[in-house]
Amino acid sequence: MIESAPKHDSSMGPVTFDRFFEERYRWAVRGAYLLTYSADAAEDIAQDAFAQMLRRWDEIRIPQAYLWRAITSGARSWGRRARRHEPVDVPGSTAFDSDTIAVRDVLATLSDAQREVIVLRYFGGFKEREIAAATGRPLSTVKSHLRRGLATMKERLQ
Amino acid sequence: MSTVDDSIDERIEAALAALAADVSGTDDLAVVRRRVAERAAAATRPPVGNGGVGGGHRWWLAAAAALVVLAGVVGIVRLQADSPDDPVSPPPTSPAPPAPAGPIVPEQVAVLGPDAGMGSPSRSNPYMDWVSERPEDPYLVYTRPDGSDTISYTYGSDFGGSDDAQEIVDLGDDIIGRRGTLPDDAGQFLTWSSGDVVHMVSWTSGVSESEALDFVRSAIEDPDAPVPPDGMVAPSYPQPVDTALVTYRGGDITVGFARYRDGQRPAADELAGAPDDDPPASGQVVVTPTEFGEIATVELGTDVLAWVASANDDVDAATLVEHVELVPYAGVPYSDELSDHPMPTDADVAFGGDQPPTRWVRATWTADDGQRCVALMAGMNGNRRCGSGSPPSCLAMMGGTANGETRYFVLAEGSPTRIAATFNDPNGDDYYDGSEFTPELIAADAGYTFASGALDDSVTVAGVTVDGEDCTLL
Numbered sequence: 001m002i003e004s005a006p007k008h009d010s011s012m013g014p015v016t017f018d019r020f021f022e023e024r025y026r027w028a029v030r031g032a033y034l035l036t037y038s039a040d041a042a043e044d045i046a047q048d049a050f051a052q053m054l055r056r057w058d059e060i061r062i063p064q065a066y067l068w069r070a071i072t073s074g075a076r077s078w079g080r081r082a083r084r085h086e087p088v089d090v091p092g093s094t095a096f097d098s099d100t101i102a103v104r105d106v107l108a109t110l111s112d113a114q115r116e117v118i119v120l121r122y123f124g125g126f127k128e129r130e131i132a133a134a135t136g137r138p139l140s141t142v143k144s145h146l147r148r149g150l151a152t153m154k155e156r157l158q
Numbered sequence: 159m160s161t162v163d164d165s166i167d168e169r170i171e172a173a174l175a176a177l178a179a180d181v182s183g184t185d186d187l188a189v190v191r192r193r194v195a196e197r198a199a200a201a202t203r204p205p206v207g208n209g210g211v212g213g214g215h216r217w218w219l220a221a222a223a224a225l226v227v228l229a230g231v232v233g234i235v236r237l238q239a240d241s242p243d244d245p246v247s248p249p250p251t252s253p254a255p256p257a258p259a260g261p262i263v264p265e266q267v268a269v270l271g272p273d274a275g276m277g278s279p280s281r282s283n284p285y286m287d288w289v290s291e292r293p294e295d296p297y298l299v300y301t302r303p304d305g306s307d308t309i310s311y312t313y314g315s316d317f318g319g320s321d322d323a324q325e326i327v328d329l330g331d332d333i334i335g336r337r338g339t340l341p342d343d344a345g346q347f348l349t350w351s352s353g354d355v356v357h358m359v360s361w362t363s364g365v366s367e368s369e370a371l372d373f374v375r376s377a378i379e380d381p382d383a384p385v386p387p388d389g390m391v392a393p394s395y396p397q398p399v400d401t402a403l404v405t406y407r408g409g410d411i412t413v414g415f416a417r418y419r420d421g422q423r424p425a426a427d428e429l430a431g432a433p434d435d436d437p438p439a440s441g442q443v444v445v446t447p448t449e450f451g452e453i454a455t456v457e458l459g460t461d462v463l464a465w466v467a468s469a470n471d472d473v474d475a476a477t478l479v480e481h482v483e484l485v486p487y488a489g490v491p492y493s494d495e496l497s498d499h500p501m502p503t504d505a506d507v508a509f510g511g512d513q514p515p516t517r518w519v520r521a522t523w524t525a526d527d528g529q530r531c532v533a534l535m536a537g538m539n540g541n542r543r544c545g546s547g548s549p550p551s552c553l554a555m556m557g558g559t560a561n562g563e564t565r566y567f568v569l570a571e572g573s574p575t576r577i578a579a580t581f582n583d584p585n586g587d588d589y590y591d592g593s594e595f596t597p598e599l600i601a602a603d604a605g606y607t608f609a610s611g612a613l614d615d616s617v618t619v620a621g622v623t624v625d626g627e628d629c630t631l632l
Contacts (some may be wrong), residue, residue, distance in 0.1 A: 030178035050199035103173030
């Protein structure tokens with residue numbers, strides 16, 4: 001587990017694993033949470049993702065993309081086991097405004113693939129091509145999921 | 159972009175930020191960092207056997223071994239629990255659940271096409287994890303006519319095998335390969351990367367170095383059509399008309415069904431590695447122990463071959479076969495989401511296409527009013543698609559869920575103007591999630607034209623032209 005040469009992160013420049021971890025861990029947990037709506041699963045998925053990255057740091061070219069791919073893959077695996085994506089109001093959690101709750105609830109009704117691309121787009125700030133890379137899906141499929149997911153959200157949020 | 163769109167964008171962005179802000183994980187990052195290191199260390203698998211081969215290597219060795227064992231017949235291998243973790247399909251974080259004691263409950267369903275057997279460049283590897291999580295990874299294998307040697311090629315997102323490669327090989331064009339030796343002098347492998355894609359060729363010991371490297375170079379030039387060594391061919395076993403795979407409980411056990419037209423299924427003795435006993439009579443079980451678990455095969459009826467692969471030492475594959483009949487042939491449990499549309503009893507599904515990237519799916523069935531229905535869909539280049547429908551009364555479906563997602567299939571509504579398609583292209587991850595699309599919408603994607611016509615008195619079909627290429631499906 002020896003850390004080696006820094007990698008280049010699009011927003012952080014050259015980065016070592018430790019710095020990448022420090023900068024991205026909470027972000028990864030949050031992203032995983034938006035895909036699972038489970039805080040416990042999110043942390044587990046994020047830690048697994050970073051563990052994979054640590055093992056392969058030498059081979060990873062684009063850490064941020066690798067991280068998201070591991071996160072989305074972990075969320076899918078978790079989803080298959082848990083079979084639920086319903087929002088759970090955790091006691092003590094922030095009281096969300098009605099619009100946030102509405103978005104959350106509609107998002108929960110989307111397919112996993114649609115939710116993934118929307119989270120990556122609006123939380124991760126990814127462009128469509130980056131989403132395609134992060135999810136392993138063809139670009140046109142990403143566009144299709146995004147279009148359909150947004151259409152559903154627009155319809156239900158209006 | 160309209161104001162409404164802007165507003166939606168902003169609302170989603172703000173809501174996601176608010177939701178995400180509610181979760182941040184463990185406060186002490188140093189603690190988490192230690193956990194990450196521990197997980198990474200735990201995931202580093204010990205050598206397997208005497209060959210000093212790491213778990214990542216074992217992953218694809220099992221795959222290669224399975225191909226040899228099943229010799230071109232659809233076969234399944236549940237990848238070992240210590241399969242390499244990779245960003246596409248990390249291993250489960252929890253132990254696999256215990257083996258089934260009672261009736262088996264399908265957990266995953268995947269359906270392969272008529273080229274599901276070995277030797278076709280796509281979907282030829284019916285390994286469950288590839289089916290369920292890595293459908294984009296093709297697999298090729300070529301064999302000398304006498305079956306003495308094989309050379310195989312695959313590429314995908316990641317393979318663990320490269321960790322075990324020792325020798326660096328300059329493959330030209332600034333491509334560096336990593337070469338390693340299979341355990342027990344079984345042969346060699348070579349991996350290389352292009353972008354984020356990892357490629358791998360493995361060959362048995364009777365394949366010469368020049369043959370192997372020529373094959374590698376041809377794969378570099380054209381990953382979709384590498385040139386095999388002279389005389390080596392893809393096995394030409396009978397191909398199943400269609401194939402269904404079902405895994406149970408955490409993926410420990412897999413059951414597959416292949417239906418062959420007119421009984422043209424592979425003979426039992428074509429199952430390399432099978433006992434030398436007489437071929438199984440219908441219903442007779444043949445169990446073949448392998449390094450990755452047991453494979454049991456049983457013929458059901460005249461044209462269905464079922465097989466079971468178990469990677470769980472606690473599970474007797476022959477016993478599992480007893481459960482085979484619990485699963486309908488189509489292998490597609492009804493989807494909760496689609497339960498209003500029970501599967502027609504005469505439904506038939508076919509998959510095809512010359513080669514990737516062109517693939518098509520066709521479903522036919524009889525609607526409640528007696529009309530014969532056809533629904534067609536196609537994917538081109540992995541990301542284009544077209545489709546056609548049937549009479550309005552053909553609002554029907556066949557389908558099921560896998561992994562919590564609608565995995566398989568279709569229905570049509572109103573022809574040819576509306577198609578509600580819920581399917582997962584067996585050749586990839588191109589699917590529609592129960593959405594509807596119209597010719598107009600397709601056309602809006604650019605390059606599409608749509609036409610329809612009558613196939614007979616009751617069925618209307620449609621064809622689509624994609625960027626000038628004919629995509630008519632019947």
